[in-house]
Amino acid sequence: MKTQLTLRVNGAPRDVPLSFVGRRLLDTLRLELGLMGVKEGCGEGDCGACTVLIDGEPMCSCLLLTGVVEKCEITTIEGLPAAFLTRFSAICAEYGAVQCGYCTPGIAVMAAWLHAGGTELGDQPISKLFAGNLCRCTGYQQIIEALTALR
Amino acid sequence: MMPTVSPVLRPSYLPPVELHRPNDLGELFACVAAGACPLAGGTDLVVWASQRGEPRQLAWTGGIDEWHIVDISGQQVRIGAAVPLSRIARSGELRSLISAVIEGASVVGSVQLRNQATLVGNVCTASPGGDTLPGLYVHDAMVDVVNAAGSRRSIKISEFICAPGKTNLAPGELVAGVTVRGLGPLEGSAFCRFTQRNALDLALASVAARVRFESDEQTVAQASIALGAVGPTVLDAGQAAALLVGRTLEPTQLRECANLAAECCQPITDHRASADYRRQLVRALTEEIVLAAAKQVTAGCASVEAS
Numbered sequence: 376m377k378t379q380l381t382l383r384v385n386g387a388p389r390d391v392p393l394s395f396v397g398r399r400l401l402d403t404l405r406l407e408l409g410l411m412g413v414k415e416g417c418g419e420g421d422c423g424a425c426t427v428l429i430d431g432e433p434m435c436s437c438l439l440l441t442g443v444v445e446k447c448e449i450t451t452i453e454g455l456p457a458a459f460l461t462r463f464s465a466i467c468a469e470y471g472a473v474q475c476g477y478c479t480p481g482i483a484v485m486a487a488w489l490h491a492g493g494t495e496l497g498d499q500p501i502s503k504l505f506a507g508n509l510c511r512c513t514g515y516q517q518i519i520e521a522l523t524a525l526r
Numbered sequence: 527m528m529p530t531v532s533p534v535l536r537p538s539y540l541p542p543v544e545l546h547r548p549n550d551l552g553e554l555f556a557c558v559a560a561g562a563c564p565l566a567g568g569t570d571l572v573v574w575a576s577q578r579g580e581p582r583q584l585a586w587t588g589g590i591d592e593w594h595i596v597d598i599s600g601q602q603v604r605i606g607a608a609v610p611l612s613r614i615a616r617s618g619e620l621r622s623l624i625s626a627v628i629e630g631a632s633v634v635g636s637v638q639l640r641n642q643a644t645l646v647g648n649v650c651t652a653s654p655g656g657d658t659l660p661g662l663y664v665h666d667a668m669v670d671v672v673n674a675a676g677s678r679r680s681i682k683i684s685e686f687i688c689a690p691g692k693t694n695l696a697p698g699e700l701v702a703g704v705t706v707r708g709l710g711p712l713e714g715s716a717f718c719r720f721t722q723r724n725a726l727d728l729a730l731a732s733v734a735a736r737v738r739f740e741s742d743e744q745t746v747a748q749a750s751i752a753l754g755a756v757g758p759t760v761l762d763a764g765q766a767a768a769l770l771v772g773r774t775l776e777p778t779q780l781r782e783c784a785n786l787a788a789e790c791c792q793p794i795t796d797h798r799a800s801a802d803y804r805r806q807l808v809r810a811l812t813e814e815i816v817l818a819a820a821k822q823v824t825a826g827c828a829s830v831e832a833s
């Protein structure tokens with residue numbers, strides 16, 4: 376009998392108890408794997424603080440059940456390349472795009488997707504692509520300027 | 527180094543659920559017969575389960591390979607039950623074939639949500655404001671329903687959705703996919719919704735229209751209009767569309783059509799907007815979206831956005 380579920384998280388296999396199959400991916404990443412970069416804001420798909428990449432595509436880990444992504448490559452902010460994160464934080468500092476920082480990991484994950492060429496049909500503006508990432512304090516203007524510079 | 531887990535974490539919103547992951551239809555039907563609720567992208571279902579603690583037993587449909595297929599044959603498009611909205615919204619081919627559906631799919635939630643949410647999930651949730659629904663109505667969508675015995679029935683979407691949040695799916699039945707009639711020559715379609723925010727917001731009103739011209743590209747040969755978020759289900763404004771047939775799209779014809787659409791809708795007043803405001807939105811959106819559909823014939827792909 377299988378007692379463990381093996382996930383691929385940030386490029387490495389990670390075992391979690393089988394009981395996590397029906398838990399939210401957000402809970403598995405935070406509570407079981409200690410990946411605290413994944414934030415919970417609303418828990419209902421609205422704020423994007425919990426954004427992770429599933430096979431390279433951004434999704435809300437608060438609405439994903441862990442068992443659903445067993446065969447997928449899961450990337451959290453902890454798994455983004457160091458060179459990208461260094462550049463991302465330098466640009467955020469330059470444009471004043473971070474205040475309390477709670478929304479920042481979700482935005483960083485989205486930025487990594489954008490940086491890797493992610494977009495939707497018709498070359499959407501950044502404001503539209505990032506509509507699922509809410510920030511309560513910085514002001515979207517600075518965030519969009521930073522992301523434009525990064526892109 | 528891994529940080530240690532703090533013991534004061536807030537408990538999850540979602541009580542642990544029993545998740546089944548069947549790999550074929552037989553197993554999926556067995557799970558459903560045992561009381562599990564079908565789970566597609568979970569963008570509705572996981573929210574409900576977090577808020578209400580129900581349902582607690584889910585059967586994921588993503589393991590059914592044939593439900594991942596998008597099949598285009600001639601004018602017909604069939605979209606399987608496990609296909610996420612982003613996959614169809616990013617297809618240039620579908621954008622010109624079923625424009626009104628794709629324009630609806632492109633405004634659901636956010637990039638993240640569209641990567642998870644499915645078209646069939648949007649149909650089964652049967653919200654009067656479901657953004658893909660008006661487009662599916664004007665594209666004559668048929669919902670493919672299957673049961674454990676393997677028998678299939680195909681139901682018009684306007685009959686499949688019978689009340690807010692209600693479909694006529696019988697216990698033990700599942701939706702395998704949706705088949706739509708794409709645009710032919712001299713035909714265009716478009717969708718537009720009005721929201722207070724640009725994203726992650728429910729429509730106050732939405733309209734889809736489909737127009738086919740005679741070979742003169744001016745006289746309307748056929749038209750259909752569907753209204754979202756202004757009635758218990760999406761409404762077919764057939765009478766309003768009929769006013770356009772045999773005529774050209776002059777401002778007076780458009781105005782007449784839009785007025786009738788506004789009259790035949792059944793909006794409610796709530797904390798977000800009054801019924802009268804919603805009627806005015808329907809009037810304005812109808813004119814705009816009939817023209818956008820027509821423009822697709824005369825000037826290639828239409829795309830309109832309002833907020």
Ligand SMILES: Cc1cc2nc3c(=O)[nH]c(=O)nc-3n(C[C@H](O)[C@H](O)[C@H](O)COP(=O)(O)OP(=O)(O)OC[C@H]3O[C@@H](n4cnc5c(N)ncnc54)[C@H](O)[C@@H]3O)c2cc1C
Nearest residue numbers: 420566567568569570571635643644647648650656657701
């Ligand atoms: C933050 C947020 C924003 C949103 N914004 C929008 C929006 O702008 N516009 C909009 O229209 N919607 C919106 N939604 C609602 C939701 O994303 C859509 O309705 C979505 O299309 C549902 O698809 P799903 O695959 O996630 O469905 P699920 O949640 O998996 O399922 C939805 C329903 O369909 C049933 N079901 C699924 N598959 C089958 C099947 N094969 N057979 C029978 N029944 C089935 C499920 O049992 C459930 O009842 C939003 C949701 C959130 C959380």
Ligand code: FES
Nearest residue numbers: 416417418423437
């Ligand atoms: S916590 Fe997932 S979107 Fe807000």
Ligand code: FES
Nearest residue numbers: 474475476510511
């Ligand atoms: S910096 Fe505080 S929420 Fe964005």
